[in-house]
Amino acid sequence: MFDLLGISPQVLMGQLLLGLINGSFYAVLSLGLAVIFGLLNIINFAHGALYMMGAFVAWMLLSYLGVGYWWALILSPLIVGVFGIVLERTMLSRLYKLDHLYGLLLTFGLALIIQGLFRNYYGISGLPYQIPEALSGGQNLGFMFLPNYRAWVVAASAVVCxxxxxxxxxxxxxxxxxxxxxxxxxxxxxxxxxPLMIMLTYGFGVALAGFAGVLAAPIYSVNPNMGADLIIVVFAVVVIGGMGSIMGAILTGYVLGLVEGLTRVFYPEGSAVVIFVIMAIVLLIKPEGLFGKAA
Amino acid sequence: MTEAARTEPLLRVRGLEGWYGESHVLHGIDFDVHEGEVVTLLGRNGAGKTSTLLGIMGILPRRAGSVTFEGVETIGMQPRQIARQGIAICPEERGIFSSLSVEENLMLPPRIKDGGLSVERIYDLFPNLRERRRSQGTKLSGGEQQMLAIARILRTGSRLLLLDEPTEGLAPVIVQQIGHTIGALKSEGFTIVLVEQNFRFAASVADRHHVVEQGRVIDVIPNAELDANMDKLHGYLGV
Known part of the structure; x- marks a missing residue:
């Protein structure tokens, strides 16, 4: 069947795996956004910057303190979470009674500041982060080669979700x-x-972003722009899934990652826009999102 | 004078004023409730009955005056601190959570003190809730939702219950059932402040009635003297 379409199973499976990896990041990030939006009524535009921060904190822990990947996987989300709590207490908590727009503007500004600071100190060329030794190498599954670290990313994000x-x-x-x-x-x-619950929820939501950042560090280069590139897609995922549903945010993340992977196989030119096309269609047909509750 | 009236009141409201933004809705509410009493706030729509309950609970955006519970001044407290003193509200809109099951709704308010009803006792009082405990909270009928809204504050150990129009929009047979429930709660020793439009219902359950008009308590009528004051009361309520 694959031969008919001129596509080898290796290519198909490879792209599906890549889609699943991307989907894992979409799922963890859109989950955090949905949790935050649900309770705080704030569209957290700083989510991408905090994801990037999670990756950078992992890199800094290793480079400056010699703290390795496994500890970073716990410490970095904690540090990002505490940073988020400070943001919530000092700034976001003043906005709850106002229109969504103010929260969006504030967090967008925060994202620019955080990214700008990291760009200023670390440039934009990207910093390498080694795959931890226990997860290097891979498995030959017969029809494809599965790198251990990628399998770990899929499993870890599924467990967290x-x-x-x-x-x-x-x-x-x-x-x-x-x-x-x-x-x-x-x-x-x-x-x-x-108020305490709101504060901890924001901390937890951004800690999820930090966790995703640590998972991403060995795959993508640690780069001040890594969050800005990803967050636009994640917002499209959230719009498609609907803001109100936890399960919706998770499933939509994985499915859209896979859809993107498939598109890369069958129509590579469309892979960068397919999620936005789906978003446009969903907005036309079901504006509250696939899992959203009608307003 | 009954014995209760000589002791310190459980709830003492003095000169309670309240505002929604610029709009001044309570102009100095005064009344006392003693342990074990059931009292009502009666009055026309917009008189300030619901606002009085929200004022006692601290939910009104701005309030002034004095509300003491068990001798403790609560006027400066947040709603959650007031709840922790042992006051619980059953709001007019019932406030059943649609994303929670019946059982989750029932178990939601945290236990404040010892002495609340056990879940078993609550299910005995409201057998419908036991049958439907796995259902989504808002899938219940109006009457069942009202029972759930009352039931969930009985678990907490709160001794003062603020019930805002528990009979509103319900069929007579359900109203009767809620009347029995309030009687049962009174005999369990709960103290209840009841806001009611249904005057006959109020008369069947309460010890005393406070007439609220334009944000003030303008008259107090013991239930025993109700018949003698019927004409006056009809004048107040415009019925």
Whole structure:
């Protein structure tokens, strides 16, 4: 069948794997955006910059302190999360009663500042980050070669996505979060500390971005622009999935990564725009997004 | 004078004023509620009954005056701190969360103190909720949602319940059921402030009625003296 289309299974599987990797990043990042938007009502344009920061913190931990990948995988999201909490306390918390537009403008400005600072100190040529030893090499699956690190990225992001989904949909803490998303005033009147929850949610959402950044560091070069390039696509993913749904954000991320990969096989010229074309179609047919609730 | 009236009131509201932005809605509400009492706030639409409950709970955007609960001044507190003192609200719009199941809605308000009803006891009071505990909260009928909104604040150990028009828009048989529930809660020792439009319902459950007009309590009528004051009350309520 593949031969009929003039495409070898190796090429197809290779692109599907690449799509799955990209989809993993889309899923983790759009998940963070959806969680933040749900509770804070803020479209976090700084998400890409914080993803980039996650990669840079991992690089700095290694270069300046000799702290390796595995510790960075924990420390870097923590550091980015705490940085996010500082942003939330000092700036974002003043915007909750205003229109979405203000949050978008503020976080867009923050993104430019963060990226500008890193560009100023580290240039734009990109810094290398070694794949950790335990994950170098790969497996020959017969029909394709699977690099271990890429398999790890797919597995790690799937676990994080599932864990986040489980926490939000199936636990008591998640019930607080869902309830506060619907009616923060009433949840507060039950004695729950909603501002604290909002602060920690933002910290958690951007920590997810930081985590994705660490995962990305050995694959893509660590580069001040890495977030800006990715975040535009991630926003399209979020628009397609609909802002309201955790599961929607995750599934849309993976599926669109795969769609992009397939497009690269069958119509390479279209691979850069296919997600935006889908976004336009979804907006025409179902403006609230595939998993969104009608307003 | 009943024995309760001689002791310190559980809730003491003095000169409570409240604003929504520029609009001044409460102009000095005064009333007391003693432990174990069921009292109502009666009045026309827009008189300030709901705003009084929101003012006690601290939800009104701006408020002044004095609200003491168990002798503690709460006027400077956040709603969540007021809730932690042991006051719980069942809002007019019921506030059932659609992204939560019935059971999650029931378990949502955290336990503030000991002495709340057990989940089993609550399900005995509201058998419908037990049957439908896996359903989405907003898939319940209006009456069931109202019961859920009351049920979930019974678990918390709060002793003062603020119920905002629990019978609104419900069929007579459900209203009757809610009346029985309020009676049961009273005998369990709960203290209740009830906002009602349904005057006959109010008369069937309450010890005392406060008439609210233009953001003030303008009259207090014990339930026992209700018949003697019927004409006056009709005048207040315009019925």
């Amino acid at each position: 599932f864990g986040t989904w489980f926490m939000i949909e199936k636990t008591r803490l998640g019930a607080y979060l869902r309830a506060a998303t619907e009616n923060p005033v009433l949840v507060g009147a039950f004695g729950i500390n909603v």
